[in-house]
Structures are given as structure tokens and as C-alpha cells.
Amino acid sequence: MKVAIIGAGVAGLATAALLTREGHEVDIIEQRGEVGGRAGSFASQGFRWDTGPSWYLMPDAFEHFFRLCGTSTEEQLELVDLSPAYRIIDEHGEVVDVRTGEAEDLFESREPGAGQRLHVYLDSASRIYQLAIDGFLYTTFSDFSPYFTLDMLRRIPQLLASLCTSLKVKVNTTFSDVKLRQILTYPAVFLSTHPESTPALYHLMSHTDLVQGVNYPLGGFAAVVRSLAALADASTVHLNTEVTGIRTEGSRVTGVDTDSGFIAADIVVSTADLHFTETRLLPEHLRTLPERRWARRQPGLGTVLILAGVRGELPELLHHTLLFSSDWDDDFRTVFDATSGASESIYISKTSATDPGVAPEGHENLFILVPVPAEVSLGHGDLHGRADGQVEAIAEAALAQIERWAGIPDLRERIVVSRTIGPADFADQYNAWSGGSIGYSHTLGQSAFLRGSNRSARVDGLYYAGATTVPGVGVPMCLISAENVVKRLRGDTTIGPLGTD
Numbered sequence: 001m002k003v004a005i006i007g008a009g010v011a012g013l014a015t016a017a018l019l020t021r022e023g024h025e026v027d028i029i030e031q032r033g034e035v036g037g038r039a040g041s042f043a044s045q046g047f048r049w050d051t052g053p054s055w056y057l058m059p060d061a062f063e064h065f066f067r068l069c070g071t072s073t074e075e076q077l078e079l080v081d082l083s084p085a086y087r088i089i090d091e092h093g094e095v096v097d098v099r100t101g102e103a104e105d106l107f108e109s110r111e112p113g114a115g116q117r118l119h120v121y122l123d124s125a126s127r128i129y130q131l132a133i134d135g136f137l138y139t140t141f142s143d144f145s146p147y148f149t150l151d152m153l154r155r156i157p158q159l160l161a162s163l164c165t166s167l168k169v170k171v172n173t174t175f176s177d178v179k180l181r182q183i184l185t186y187p188a189v190f191l192s193t194h195p196e197s198t199p200a201l202y203h204l205m206s207h208t209d210l211v212q213g214v215n216y217p218l219g220g221f222a223a224v225v226r227s228l229a230a231l232a233d234a235s236t237v238h239l240n241t242e243v244t245g246i247r248t249e250g251s252r253v254t255g256v257d258t259d260s261g262f263i264a265a266d267i268v269v270s271t272a273d274l275h276f277t278e279t280r281l282l283p284e285h286l287r288t289l290p291e292r293r294w295a296r297r298q299p300g301l302g303t304v305l306i307l308a309g310v311r312g313e314l315p316e317l318l319h320h321t322l323l324f325s326s327d328w329d330d331d332f333r334t335v336f337d338a339t340s341g342a343s344e345s346i347y348i349s350k351t352s353a354t355d356p357g358v359a360p361e362g363h364e365n366l367f368i369l370v371p372v373p374a375e376v377s378l379g380h381g382d383l384h385g386r387a388d389g390q391v392e393a394i395a396e397a398a399l400a401q402i403e404r405w406a407g408i409p410d411l412r413e414r415i416v417v418s419r420t421i422g423p424a425d426f427a428d429q430y431n432a433w434s435g436g437s438i439g440y441s442h443t444l445g446q447s448a449f450l451r452g453s454n455r456s457a458r459v460d461g462l463y464y465a466g467a468t469t470v471p472g473v474g475v476p477m478c479l480i481s482a483e484n485v486v487k488r489l490r491g492d493t494t495i496g497p498l499g500t501d
Contacts, residue, residue, distance in 0.1 A: 004256045004265035006243050009037020010475050011271040011466035014482035016232035017069050026235040027263055031242040035229050038430055041222040045417045046360040047309035049367050050220040053475050054349040057208040061476035067500035069231045076227040078218040080354050085214040086320035089405050096179055100213035111177040121174060122211055129204040131155055135495045137471045137480050141449035143493035162201035170200035182324045192300030192473050193441035194332045216354050246281045253461035267461050269485055274468040275433035288457040298441040299434040302374035304394045305421040308366040311414040316406045319353040323405050335371045342394045343371040370398045374436040376427045381420030391422035439467030454484050463488055
């Protein structure tokens with residue numbers, strides 16, 4: 001069939017790579033002048049930064065996807081194992097380094113008995129992670145009969161227990177030390193939600209960093225995007241082309257209208273933000289999720305991003321560094337329950353610690369992520385034009401905080417180049433609903449089959465992929481969402497990954 005894919009981000013490229021291997025003729029339509037979407041890249045004065053994803057987690061999902069494409073991670077990427085996996089610094093300057101495989105010793109050193117409790121916790125996380133792989137990620141939820149097997153029925157009590165409490169409650173009733181609680185609840189940020197609103201089911205995320213480990217692909221996520229683009233090279237890519245509508249005949253899709261003309265298609269796969277697809281590209285009578293339905297949904301995390309090139313070395317920071325405030329709950333409430341302000345618990349990526357090609361000799365590159373409310377009104381950064389005052393103030397405060405907490409008093413003086421990105425940029429550049437930067441929150445009501453469907457209920461031939469549909473946010477989930485489109489088109493109702501033989 002002829003397929004039109006809206007968006008050339010990770011999900012769009014991955015979907016194209018799989019569908020061309022299925023024998024379909026694919027056109028990818030991208031409004032920007034480059035592929036990659038939110039997994040973008042920016043270079044200036046000899047520095048290069050990834051402007052989106054920076055944690056390489058779930059290596060099994062990458063390997064499985066590459067196998068579907070007839071290749072492997074080893075052939076596509078050069079991975080570096082990060083040890084320590086990341087560093088934590090608090091407002092008092094205390095430093096804690098977290099190493100994959102050694103977390104039990106760390107926990108025991110801070111809280112007697114916590115090492116054994118972590119062993120039990122991670123054993124549960126690993127089992128739930130495998131359950132998610134086997135039954136809840138690689139599926140379209142189009143047939144629930146596979147869940148009524150003896151094996152699945154045996155797992156239901158554990159599953160229900162993990163759904164009926166929050167990640168915060170699960171962690172806080174098991175551990176007392178503040179740092180240990182933070183190590184186990186910070187993955188909620190990867191899920192674009194608050195630990196209070198995150199089902200305890202998602203303690204499976206600790207399996208990814210404390211058991212599987214944290215890697216870095218040399219060249220950053222730009223290298224991942226290049227790999228996906230090469231695998232999708234049988235597609236026709238239309239850059240600088242904006243989709244203005246999804247055309248239908250009755251309730252059947254016939255293609256997409258663009259600012260350069262009509263592109264006919266038997267199938268349309270939108271990897272654009274679901275809110276944008278539903279409310280801007282479809283007429284009201286064909287919307288599965290009309291505007292009134294969005295009042296009950298949560299857009300997730302907003303961010304102010306700072307890209308800084310710094311003169312001299314920064315040994316105080318590792319490849320991944322997290323500044324964790326003791327006002328943990330207040331930080332999350334600022335982000336998810338307010339309309340302004342910024343978290344003091346921020347993330348710093350210094351890829352120059354691992355990758356010599358991202359900064360000039362004798363310099364470092366910093367990617368700084370400050371969680372903020374998903375509010376377009378917070379404004380723009382200066383990467384695409386002039387920065388708004390609120391974004392500038394948040395960025396300045398974050399840099400000053402790093403100076404104090406990490407003990408780098410002259411950090412701002414040593415910055416030779418910097419750019420910022422704000423929530424309004426995510427809305428402008430990626431049509432992100434409410435300026436959210438990652439994707440919709442993984443609350444109970446926005447997880448698994450409750451998150452929605454990857455097929456339109458009102459338009460035959462319209463499918464969805466990407467971070468705003470099932471299975472969820474993050475690069476691995478986008479790869480899986482592409483596979484789930486293949487399963488839809490094949491009529492495959494199984495609940496596990498496709499075979500790679």
C-alpha cells in the first residue's frame with residue numbers, strides 16, 4: 001500500500017523503516033528542515049548538543065528493533081557503558097555516585113537493611129519489566145483474549161497491587177533515607193509525571209538503570225537518528241513541508257493535504273502530537289478525541305533547556321548529573337500543579353565526558369534540563385529567536401544553582417556560547433500540546449490501553465505512533481509504537497514482540 005507518515009522524528013523514521021521492509025511505498029512529511037523531531041541536534045562554535053533525549057535505556061528494545069530491520073545494535077551504534085551511571089548532588093554539596101550492579105551496597109551504606117530490601121525491590125522491578133515486555137508494550141490491545149492464559153492470570157494479583165498504589169507510596173514505605181527514595185522515584189520524570197500520580201507498576205523503571213545499566217551512543221542521539229534515517233532510506237522524505245489536513249472520502253483516509261500539495265495514500269500514520277492530529281488535522285465529526293476530551297488529560301512535563309559550551313574542564317560533573325533538592329515534593333508540585341515557576345531538581349548532561357567530538361579541546365558541553373509546568377505562556381528560549389523573560393530568568397537561576405551546589409563558582413564566567421529552549425518552542429517546533437516537552441503523563445488513566453489506541457476510531461486507515469500514543473514516552477517506546485503499527489496492518493493481535501527470524 002501507499003503510506004503517508006506525518007513527522008520525521010524517531011517514531012516516523014522507525015515506522016518508515018519497518019513499513020518499507022513490509023513492501024509498502026512510504027512518504028514521510030516533515031514540517032522542519034531536518035529529520036529527528038524532538039531528538040534534535042544543535043552545533044555552534046565547535047560544540048554540539050543533543051537537544052532532546054539523552055538517556056540510552058532499554059537496550060533490549062533497541063536491539064529488537066534493529067533485528068526487525070535485519071541488522072543489530074552492534075552494527076548500527078557504538079555504545080559506551082557509563083560507570084558511574086550518574087551522580088547526585090544536593091544543596092549541601094553532598095555527592096552520591098550511583099553504579100549499576102552496586103546499588104545494594106550503596107543503599108546498605110546509607111540505611112541498615114536497605115540493601116536487602118533493594119534486592120527484593122529490584123527483583124520485583126525485573127519481573128514487572130518482563131511482564132510489560134511480554135504483555136503490555138508490544139500490543140495494540142485489539143484483542144484481550146491472550147490475557148486469559150494461565151500464565152497471565154497468575155500474574156494478575158501482582159499487577160493489581162502495582163496499579164492500586166503509587167510509586168511514591170511504594171518507595172516511601174520501603175525506604176526511609178531521602179536520597180534512596182529519590183533514586184527510586186526520579187524515573188517518574190522519564191514518564192513525564194509526578195511520583196504521587198505514577199502507578200507503582202512503574203517501579204519497573206529501576207530495572208533499566210540499576211540492573212540493565214546506562215549506555216551512551218557515541219555521537220549522541222544524533223547517531224541514533226542517523227541510523228534510523230539510513231534504515232528508512234527507501235522512503236521519500238518531504239522536508240520543510242507542513243501537513244495542513246488529513247483528507248478523507250467518507251470515513252476512509254485518502255491522503256494528506258500539505259502546503260505543497262496533496263499526497264495520496266491508502267494509509268496515514270501520524271507521529272505528530274496526538275492533540276495536534278486530532279484537533280487540527282481532522283474535521284470535528286471525525287475526531288476520536290475532540291477538544292472537550294482534552295480537559296481530562298494531562299500534558300506532562302514542560303522544560304527549559306540550556307545548551308552551554310564551557311571553557312575548561314568540569315570534573316565536578318559526570319556524564320549524567322542530577323541536582324536533587326530536599327524539597328522533592330514541592331519541586332514536583334511546582335511542575336505539575338502550578339502554571340509558573342521551576343523545579344530546583346534539575347538534570348545535567350555533560351556528553352563531553354564520554355564523547356570527544358562534541359566540544360573543542362579544553363572545553364565541555366552542558367545540556368541542562370530544568371523541569372517547569374507545561375505552559376506555553378512561559379515563553380521561548382533564544383535558540384530559534386529572542387528569549388522571553390521568564391525563560392531567561394529560569395536559565396540564569398539554574399546556572400547560579402549549579403555554581404553553588406556543584407562548587408563551580410565561576411561557571412557562568414566560563415560559558416563561551418549558550419542557547420535556551422522554552423515550552424513555547426516545543427509548541428512552535430513540534431506542535432506539542434501545552435508546550436509539553438516529553439509527552440503525556442503516565443498516570444493510571446493514561447497508561448496501557450487506557451492511554452488510547454494507535455488507530456483512529458472514526459477514520460479508517462488512520463494510525464498513530466510516537467510518544468503521545470501507546471505505549472508511551474521515550475525513544476524505546478517510540479520504536480515499539482512503530483512496531484505496533486506493523487501489527488495493526490498485519491492484523492496481528494498477539495501481545496508480545498514480533499519475531500525477528
